[in-house]
Structure formats: C-alpha cells, structure tokens
Amino acid sequence: MNTQAYPSPQFFMTAPAPCPYLPGHVERKVFTHLVGQRASEMNDLLTQGGFRRSQNIAYRPACETCRACISVRILVDAFEPTGSMTRVLSRNADLLAKEYEAEPSSEQFSLFRRYLDSRHIQGGMSDMTVLDYAMMVEDTHVPTRIIEYRLREEGDGIAEKPSGRLIATALTDMMSDGLSMVYSFYDPDLERRSLGTFMILDHIRRARALGLPHVYLGYWVKGSRKMAYKTRFQPQEHLLHQGWTRFRPTDGS
Structure with a gap:
C-alpha cells in the first residue's frame, strides 16, 4: 500500500493594489502554486471553492472591505x-x-x-x-x-x-x-x-x-x-x- 503523504499547499497574500474593475477600490489576492502530481486534483477543488487559475497559480480575491467578486x-x-x-x-x-x-x-x-x-x-x-x-x-x-x-x-x-x-x-x-x-x-x-x-x-x-x-x-x-x-x-x-x-x-x- 502506498502511504506516501503529499504536502499541503501553501497559501500567500499579495500586497494591496488598485482594483482593475471598481475605481477607488483596492484589491488583495490569496494564491497558491498548482504544481506536482496533485495539481489537477487541487485545481478542481480550488476552482470549486472560488479560485481561478493563471499559469501555475491559483488565486482568489481576499479584499478586506469588498465582496463584489463572485464566482459564477x-x-x-x-x-x-x-x-x-x-x-x-x-x-x-x-x-x-x-x-x-x-x-x-x-x-x-x-x-x-x-x-x-x-x-x-x-x-x-x-x-x-x-x-x-x-x-x-x-x-x-x-x-x-x-x-x-x-x-x-x-x-x-x-x-x-x-x-x-x-x-x-x-x-x-x-x-x-x-x-x-x-x-x-x-x-x-x-x-x-x-x-x-x-x-x-x-x-x-x-x-x-x-x-x-x-x-x-x-x-x-x-x-x-x-x-x-x-x-x-x-x-x-x-x-x-x-x-x-x-x-x-x-x-x-
């Protein structure tokens, strides 16, 4: 039986930046890397949880005062x-x-x-x-x-x-x-x-x-x-x- 454990993904936070959609708002994102044998599985779980993929990064908004971005x-x-x-x-x-x-x-x-x-x-x-x-x-x-x-x-x-x-x-x-x-x-x-x-x-x-x-x-x-x-x-x-x-x-x- 294969009992090898896969490391859990690490999540990071971006610095505040101007929001590209709502003038006067500031955005932040939480992100993690999609690499390794579990990348496909993690992409499914994270997308179902409101993340988006860009290259080998999965991210989602983590703005402090705004919840305008909604996964569809x-x-x-x-x-x-x-x-x-x-x-x-x-x-x-x-x-x-x-x-x-x-x-x-x-x-x-x-x-x-x-x-x-x-x-x-x-x-x-x-x-x-x-x-x-x-x-x-x-x-x-x-x-x-x-x-x-x-x-x-x-x-x-x-x-x-x-x-x-x-x-x-x-x-x-x-x-x-x-x-x-x-x-x-x-x-x-x-x-x-x-x-x-x-x-x-x-x-x-x-x-x-x-x-x-x-x-x-x-x-x-x-x-x-x-x-x-x-x-x-x-x-x-x-x-x-x-x-x-x-x-x-x-x-x-």
Missing part, C-alpha cells in the same frame, strides 16, 4: 439559449472549432495582441510579449486545451488542421465537473458576431456532450459593466458564504 458557473443541463443567443449561434454557423493541446502559435498571439490593443489597452495584460503569451498557454500542470475558431473554408472538414482565418481562441481547463474558461479572445473588428457570447455557448455545448454539469466563467463583479454579460447565461450558480447558490437575475445583476 453555468448549470449546463438546464441551460436553454435565449432568442438573441440563438441568433448568435446562427450568425456563427460558418465557423469551425478545433481543440488542441495547450500550445501557443504566432497566429494566436497576433490575434491576442489585436484583442488587447482594442479592448484592454490599459489593462494589466496590455504589455504582454510573445513570450508572456507562450507562458500563459504552456505553463500549466493541469489538463488544459486550446480551442481555435476559424472561418470555414473548402476542404476544412477533411484536413487535419483547418486553413480558414483564426478569429477567436479559448484557453480552457478540463475539470472533473466541468469546463473552466481560463481566458478567451477574438477579432475585435467582428463585433456583429458576438464572439465572446458564441464561445461561452460553444463551451456549454461541449460540456453537455462530455456529460459535465458546469461551465465556470470566473468572477462576476457586481457594479462592473465589463462583467455584466456573465449573468445572461441562465440558470447559473454563484458562490456565496453559504455555498453554491442558484442566482436569479432579479437579485440585482
């Missing part, structure tokens, strides 16, 4: 798209999605830079280099996949790797109870396609096909317009002090 997960089996979501699916019926090992490419980085320069020019990721992007994708000790979304071209259904133009990408963790959308980005010039919404809908479809009950969306920040879209995917649960709780839009989204 979609209930896959009960989800039904709204009329506007159905139209998003229809507008993107010409896309082909392919799933790969978590490996970066220059094509992905070019799209990533265009997305940042258009949507997050003053964000914390705005100065990321190609090496930073490679680390974001590759530095993982848990099951992680890259999903590329391309415009369908003739022959793409036969070729091993599609040749159509890359217009969206998702970095996704495969968990025991769902899919966790670590980061996604898309062509900012194709606003009419609503690619952010489409990728979430595609992840719901993928989770359902795999028999997984949840899609984890990270944090909904109450009071932040940038995060308001997350509450549109109903039904969903929010992680509150009493545990995962069914969220109703009338609760004040």
